[in-house]
Amino acid sequence: MKLITAVVKPHRLDEIKEALQAFGVHGLTVTEASGYGRQRGHTEVYRGAEYTVDLVPKIRIEVLAEDDDADQLIEVIVKAARTGKIGDGKVWSLPVETAVRVRTGERGPDAL
Amino acid sequence: MAPAIMLAADAPKLSSANTGFMLICSALVMLMTPGLAFFYGGMVRVKSTLNMLMMSFISLGIVTILWVLYGFSLAFGTHNSLIGWNSDWFGLSNIGLTELWDGYSIPVFVFMVFQLMFAIITPALISGALADRVKFSAWSLFIALWVTIVYVPVAHWVWGADGWAYKLGVIDFAGGTAVHINAGAAALGVILVIGKRVGFKRDPMRPHSLPLVMLGAGLLWFGWFGFNAGSWLGNDDGVGALMFVNTQVATAAAMLAWLAYEKIRHGAFTTLGAASGAVAGLVAITPSGGAVSPLGAIAVGAIAGVACAAAVGLKFRFGYDDSLDVVGVHMVGGIIGSLLIGFFATGKGQSTATGVFYGDHTFTQLWKQCAGVFAVLAYSLIVSAVLAFLLDKTLGMRVTEDEEISGIDQAEHAETAYDFSGAGGGVTGSLAAPALAAAQNKKVDA
Numbered sequence: 001m002k003l004i005t006a007v008v009k010p011h012r013l014d015e016i017k018e019a020l021q022a023f024g025v026h027g028l029t030v031t032e033a034s035g036y037g038r039q040r041g042h043t044e045v046y047r048g049a050e051y052t053v054d055l056v057p058k059i060r061i062e063v064l065a066e067d068d069d070a071d072q073l074i075e076v077i078v079k080a081a082r083t084g085k086i087g088d089g090k091v092w093s094l095p096v097e098t099a100v101r102v103r104t105g106e107r108g109p110d111a112l
Numbered sequence: 113m114a115p116a117i118m119l120a121a122d123a124p125k126l127s128s129a130n131t132g133f134m135l136i137c138s139a140l141v142m143l144m145t146p147g148l149a150f151f152y153g154g155m156v157r158v159k160s161t162l163n164m165l166m167m168s169f170i171s172l173g174i175v176t177i178l179w180v181l182y183g184f185s186l187a188f189g190t191h192n193s194l195i196g197w198n199s200d201w202f203g204l205s206n207i208g209l210t211e212l213w214d215g216y217s218i219p220v221f222v223f224m225v226f227q228l229m230f231a232i233i234t235p236a237l238i239s240g241a242l243a244d245r246v247k248f249s250a251w252s253l254f255i256a257l258w259v260t261i262v263y264v265p266v267a268h269w270v271w272g273a274d275g276w277a278y279k280l281g282v283i284d285f286a287g288g289t290a291v292h293i294n295a296g297a298a299a300l301g302v303i304l305v306i307g308k309r310v311g312f313k314r315d316p317m318r319p320h321s322l323p324l325v326m327l328g329a330g331l332l333w334f335g336w337f338g339f340n341a342g343s344w345l346g347n348d349d350g351v352g353a354l355m356f357v358n359t360q361v362a363t364a365a366a367m368l369a370w371l372a373y374e375k376i377r378h379g380a381f382t383t384l385g386a387a388s389g390a391v392a393g394l395v396a397i398t399p400s401g402g403a404v405s406p407l408g409a410i411a412v413g414a415i416a417g418v419a420c421a422a423a424v425g426l427k428f429r430f431g432y433d434d435s436l437d438v439v440g441v442h443m444v445g446g447i448i449g450s451l452l453i454g455f456f457a458t459g460k461g462q463s464t465a466t467g468v469f470y471g472d473h474t475f476t477q478l479w480k481q482c483a484g485v486f487a488v489l490a491y492s493l494i495v496s497a498v499l500a501f502l503l504d505k506t507l508g509m510r511v512t513e514d515e516e517i518s519g520i521d522q523a524e525h526a527e528t529a530y531d532f533s534g535a536g537g538g539v540t541g542s543l544a545a546p547a548l549a550a551a552q553n554k555k556v557d558a
Contacts, residue, residue: 044318045378047388047424047437051316 001096001109002070006061007033008081008089013059019080023073025063026112033060039086058089064099066109126210127217130346134222140338141229145172145236147335151328151387152240154321155436159519160244161320161529167239167251174255175232180204183231183259184224187267193276196268214273216345226342227267234263234291238496240436241299244309245516248524250507254302254499262298262495266290266488282484283453283477285355285462286343288399288446289488296443297489299434301497306509308433310516317435322383329387333363336394340401344462351402351462358401359394362413366393369417377421385421392420392441396449402462403453411456416448443489450485454478 008016013030020028034055041054065073070093077091101111149168156164175183181203189198200206204224213223235255242251269275270282270290277289284290309317319325340359344352370389371381396416397409404412424440427433434440454477457467465477503509510516515523522528 045374045380045382046318046384047382048374048378048421049425049428050378051318053316 001099001112002065002067002093003096004063004065004070004073004077004091004093006063006077006081006089006091007035007058008061008077008091009083009087010057010059012081012083013061015080016061016077019076020063020073023076025065025073027063029062031060031062033058037087037090056087064096064112065093066112124212124215124217126212126219127346127348130217130348131219131222133347134218134226134342134345137338137342138222138226138229140335141226141233141342142172142335144229144332144335144339145169145233147328147331148233148236148240149328150324151332151391152243152436154324154326154328155240155319155384156243157317158320158530159528160521162521162525162527163248164239164243166248166525167242167246168236170248170252171232171236171255174252175235175259176228178256178259179224179228179231183264184227186260187231187264188223188227188272190272190274193274193279194269195265196272196274213345217348218345223345226345230287230291230339231259231263231267234287234295235259235298237292237295237438237442238299238302241303241434241438242306243435244520245510246306247507247509247511250503250509253507254503254509257499257503258298258496261499262492263290263294266294266492270484270488277484277487280483281463281465281477281480283403283457283463283465283481284399284450284484285402286340286398288395288449289484292395292398292442292446293450293485293488294492296439296441296446297492298496299438300432300443301493301495302500303432303434305497305500305504308431309435310513312433313428313431319384322387325384325387329390333390333394336363336398340398344402354406354461355401357406358397358404358409361406362397362401362409362416363390363393365410365413366390366396366417366420369414370421373418373421388424388437388441389417389421392416392445395420395442395445396452399446399450400453400456403457403465403467404461405456405458408452408456408458412449412452415452416445419448420445447485447489450481451478454481 034057036054036056041052041056044051044053063073074091074093082088098107099111100107145168149165152168153161153164185198185201186196189196189201191197207220209219211220212218213220235258267290269277270284272278336359337356341352341356344355347353367386367389370385370392374385375381393413393416396412400412401409420441423444424437426440453467454475455467455469457465457477458470459466466472467477468475500509511520511523
């Protein structure tokens, strides 16, 4: 199994969700996040005093997938998240040792 | 406080219309202090919101009591040109219910309570310069002493029947000198003594809630109609109405001017700029609104809007931490409004004195305004600085650095403004008061 993590622009969430549903993904976890990549942050002005805000709002999406599906799922997310502008985010995957569905106790691929 | 244009034959009688009007104006001015608390409260960081609110709110408590005990008597009694006294007014002990304020159709009680609201908001204004770092006990004592030895004499000079500035002919309709320059200069004096916030010019100190700032600015604008229009102490001859109009006009002009300035200078029309511009306009029209025409009010507002927007940056250049720009908005705005009387006074409002652009085109009124402005500025700045120095050497003015960094709300008030913990339904920590728990158990048992 793989854990696929995507840190992307908040307004792409709906597209990514729909694309994942179309692919057949049953569940995901979304967290509000903040950070920056190469684009850095933005500037705000209060009574003429300028403040640089480094951290930009992002969302972090986590999905568990079977090994065979992982690469394709990453492609689906990347395609749905892309705007072509700076700050689109990153997607990566990690190996997962086990997963358990809390309600039934099912383990491994059955728990997905 | 406003010069009396009363004919000797007109012995005033109690006017229920004017009395009702002035009671409403007094209530409007009272609302300015909580309005100011929100205006300031939104501009500080989350960790010192409550302290900022409390520094204004406590003034309602302290000044009210002092004013009734002796403040009103010292400010508005007659004694000499520097200080007043009237033993009948000590503790308001011998004032008749229908006894009229000298030359006006309203009771002494009404004038007293209207003036009380001015005395309350003036020290509250100072607190904006002291955000995040002053012990609440020291601040409370500062208010009591400052009102007694700075506000009361200055009010007497400017508005007392035998005050030297009043007799000289200095025009201060509703408090540009006695309230705004006084508070702004005091703020400057105190911060020169107590120093900067930890992290000034290094850490970001963004306002935590601009909606609160807007709410506060809106309440100030609304209450200011009582502050200004009420300062004619009745509305029999239209000067109060002129003042009302000028208040609205100058405030609008100042807001637009501030926004235009910052769009050109910094690239955006900001919410804080709109709120600050409005307050700058209100400050500037306060002394001048009874003397200028509505077109003059537009000029006063626009000049104040640009000048105050430019002035608020000075603290970074000179390195004094006027946290919320009390000096930049109230002192500078007050000076501008007071001095512009010397240019724009038409002679058709509260007095026949005219400015450079009207009447005989002389500088006479301008010099009088200068005398009033700089005397109050110097007195307030020096005495406030000495007062802060003495309090710092005895009680200590500042909280510890640790307390300042972790937040003055918790250190001084044992509270926090917001609960941000969403986990588990917002439950944070455990109930630390066994007495409360026991009390609750008893209720359940019964």
